[in-house]
Amino acid sequence: MVDFARVQKELQECSRDVERSGIKVSPKSDSSLARLIGTIPGPIGTPYEGGTFQIDIALPDAYPFEPPKMKFTTKVWHPNISSQSGAICLDILKDQWSPALTLKTALLSVQALLSAPQPDDPQDAVVAQQYLKDYQTFVGTARYWTESFAKKSSLGIEEKVQKLVEMGFPEAQARTTLEAVGGDENLALEKLCSG
């Protein structure tokens, strides 16, 4: 069984200095503490600056004696994070995990990974190749992905609604769909078309 008493304490501890660290952890649903959502701000001075990244956290039964399972739900362009699945390649989430680490420290490590990619130990070979061979393009793509997927821009939402209306969708539906997907016009279009 997961040590929920400890998880509870971790959550309290984390929310205490959320202002300073910017790192949030909250349960996915009210019923269980085994599934959580972590949020980290993109580190300043990196292509991820300004983005807010969500991480899906699943606690194994033996937590904290086994590492939590973490993966990005926000799409990220980074050598150690799969651009497809969001899987993270980080030693403390595997064999270097120690029960003395917490969700907050793990998320801090993930944040540190965003500022210091390790292309020699890649999770995503395509990204790692680009990072090593064409750093400028890498920065561009990473920034573009941050803009597109990790930002809830309220600015320009009217323009996006307008664009969708021009494509023939009703305004109210376009607006709610856009809100539902966090302002990403591509995702909204996809959803509108399929729904």
Place this chain on the structure above:
Amino acid sequence: MEDDYYVSSDDDYYDEDDDRNNMELLEYVENYENLRPEAPTSKVISKESLLAAQRDDLQRVMDVLSLKEYRARTLLIHYRWDVDKVLAVLVERGKDRLYAEAGVTVVEDDNLVSSQFSSEVMCGICMDEIPSDQVTIMDCGHYFCNNCWTEHFIVKINDGQSRRIKCMAHKCNAICDEAIIRNLVSARDPNLAEKFERFLLESYIEDNRKVKWCPSVPHCGNAIRIEEDELLCEVECACGLQFCFKCLSKAHSPCSCRMWELWCQKCQDESETVNYIAVNTKPCPKCNKLVEKNGGCNLVICVCGQPFCWLCGAPTGSDHTWDSIAGHSCGRFKEDEDMKLELAKRDLFRYTHYFNRYQAHTDSFKLESTLKKSIQEKISRLEEKELMFKDLSWATKALYRLFRSRQIISYSYPFAYHMFGDLFENEMTAEERTIKQNLFEDQQQQLEANMEKLSLFTEEPFHEYGHEQIMELRMRILNLSTLTDKLCEKLYDCIENDLLGSLQWTRHSIAPYNSNGVEKASELTVSRDTTTSNSEIDLATNGMDISYTK
């Protein structure tokens, strides 16, 4: 032609009428045979002697570094039970580095006890306030509550990491004290504690270059330890299984491990036969029986009476001329088919050649094993009859030599199959191959011919012989035995140096020839250690530190 050749070569080696040098030879032979085999250098480690087996290594490290046993074990596990390596690292990099790399922490300050805590301490794992008597401090100075330690140990043991359970603190490389682990785990789950104990002891076998489990099925429970640095050798376990220490399949020299592996695959795989059937037969379009064409034109008539075209397999009418069938024509890939047929036929022929000989010798080997009994019988009858033949060991020795060479001959066929086959296609030209093949086959056939002679002699009814006859037989057999032994040695030498040694791109090696046969690993002498080791295990599982029981 070939027969002539071999007969004459026999004469070179053995001539019954030639007794010019017999006396000298006999002397030589006797000296030769009397060479005592060196004491076996491999040891059988059984479940009981497992602890005793590691005792020496542990003791050496404990003495040199004045360490407790569990720390010595941690060091040795890290360095794969190579004591020399431990000592080398000690000399080259110093004690601190040696310890740090293996995760051994030696605290000089023994005051690190929980009594220094106030009545309650905060455990960094469960984040609860815990009474200080329920907190355990590890050598590295990190302390956590007993519950959390126990959970940690259980997770690690179940994860198969018994040998290197690290402290829970982040980035602390220290290996936990096995006595603490034993204590805490057995309080919660005695079975798991026992398992932990076993894993720890078995590290000596599994993390050790020089020790391997006997590959017997069902497993005899033994492991074999090699004392020399030569890891490519063949040994016999106490259970009787002779195996190759390198690849753990049954003893197979003079085949290299890779060749033997390929050969076993080949024998298992019926693809050759299947291949032959595919190329040489076609199913009748009516009754589906496989039809082999034994000559003639392409109009084939099945036993069921259905005529069909051999080229395409389709049913046809029965009118035909030499090269056409009435009312039938099909695309022609005749040439191609012929090529395929030739290749497959040649490969199969080659394989069957070697396989049949390999099989024949293996079979004779099995038959000869029954000879052992009859020879024993003859010897005992002779001993009863004539007291003067005190020493009849030559007969058993000859028998043994026969077994040994029979085995070598049988494995020399798979060797030849690979050596002169596709395996080394790029290693030598066709001419080189022919020369080498001749060289090898010459040696092989000499050995085989002499071995068969030896085989004949052993079947003689010598228990009915008179004194003269016995002495003569003894002489002949001794001669043949020595000769066969020499020829075996020469064959190995030829394989090692002339054949495998000259390969450019690949490295194949074989276990060295041992005139006395596969070395029988001796039981590890445990004497009084057996009792101590057992009691130590008991004590250990009862929760006491092994190192204190000394």
